Amino acid sequence: xxxxxxxxxxxxxxxxxxxxxxxxxxxxxxxxxxxxxxxxxxxxxxxxxxxxxxxxxxxxxxxxxxxxxxxxxxxxxxxxxxxxxxxxxxxxxxxxxxxxxxxxxxxxxxxxxxxxxxxxxxxxxxxxxxxxxxxxxxxxxxxxxxxxxxxxxxxxxxxxxxxxxxxxxxxxxxxxxxxxxxxxxxxxxxxxxxxxxxxxxxxxxxxxxxxxxxxxxxxxxxxxxxxxxxxxxxxxxxxxxxxxxxxxxxxxxxxxxx
Numbered sequence: 001x002x003x004x005x006x007x008x009x010x011x012x013x014x015x016x017x018x019x020x021x022x023x024x025x026x027x028x029x030x031x032x033x034x035x036x037x038x039x040x041x042x043x044x045x046x047x048x049x050x051x052x053x054x055x056x057x058x059x060x061x062x063x064x065x066x067x068x069x070x071x072x073x074x075x076x077x078x079x080x081x082x083x084x085x086x087x088x089x090x091x092x093x094x095x096x097x098x099x100x101x102x103x104x105x106x107x108x109x110x111x112x113x114x115x116x117x118x119x120x121x122x123x124x125x126x127x128x129x130x131x132x133x134x135x136x137x138x139x140x141x142x143x144x145x146x147x148x149x150x151x152x153x154x155x156x157x158x159x160x161x162x163x164x165x166x167x168x169x170x171x172x173x174x175x176x177x178x179x180x181x182x183x184x185x186x187x188x189x190x191x192x193x194x195x196x197x198x199x200x201x202x203x204x205x206x207x208x209x210x211x212x213x214x215x216x217x218x219x220x221x222x223x224x225x226x227x228x229x230x231x232x233x234x235x236x237x238x239x240x241x242x243x244x245x246x247x248x249x250x251x252x253x254x255x256x257x258x
């Protein structure tokens with residue numbers, strides 16, 4: 001008798017992968033909208049998926065994301081990773097993370113309060129939010145939470161991108177290395193990549209598909225656009241790259257590269 005009811009509950013529960021009731025909304029001027037958009041979505045998807053690809057190659061058993069926000073990145077990693085932990089200082093962000101990704105562990109706390117050590121630690125678009133006086137302590141905390149032979153993966157916005165008012169700084173590879181070397185953490189850079197250059201055709205895309213009057217997604221075009229970005233605009237250089245992705249390790253793992 002109760003089985004159909006249980007099935008209906010299960011069907012409804014599966015729909016809560018995203019809080020879809022919040023998609024339709026009113027703008028401040030009272031105009032209703034049935035969509036929400038991220039104007040820099042291709043950029044975001046590009047560096048997020050690039051870092052996920054790096055994780056697959058490392059095959060870690062445990063990962064920690066510092067500044068995990070709502071858990072989008074760590075929640076999207078393979079469930080085959082036995083320990084996935086995210087920390088953030090925002091209680092609201094952690095509440096979202098726990099709701100979206102109940103199979104991960106999340107803490108609203110400072111990273112130094114985490115007791116475990118990890119194979120990989122991520123700090124994705126975090127450093128630019130940290131004041132210069134706190135950077136040394138931040139890197140030392142990462143080093144303390146890292147296993148021997150572990151890796152730290154950091155991404156930061158480059159100086160190609162205009163400084164955001166909520167950021168203290170954007171980075172060159174030289175400045176990033178300088179902050180790491182001066183931290184006294186024992187971490188050092190073993191690899192640096194520039195990720196995502198804005199396609200020349202992107203302004204036309206914005207003009208015709210995503211402007212002040214309307215937003216339109218033509219699925220075949222979106223697939224084509226993403227394919228072009230991933231294969232031709234993912235890797236960049238210091239003159240056009242929007243993000244710097246650095247891989248760090250500690251002094252116990254391998255000889256420091258020259």
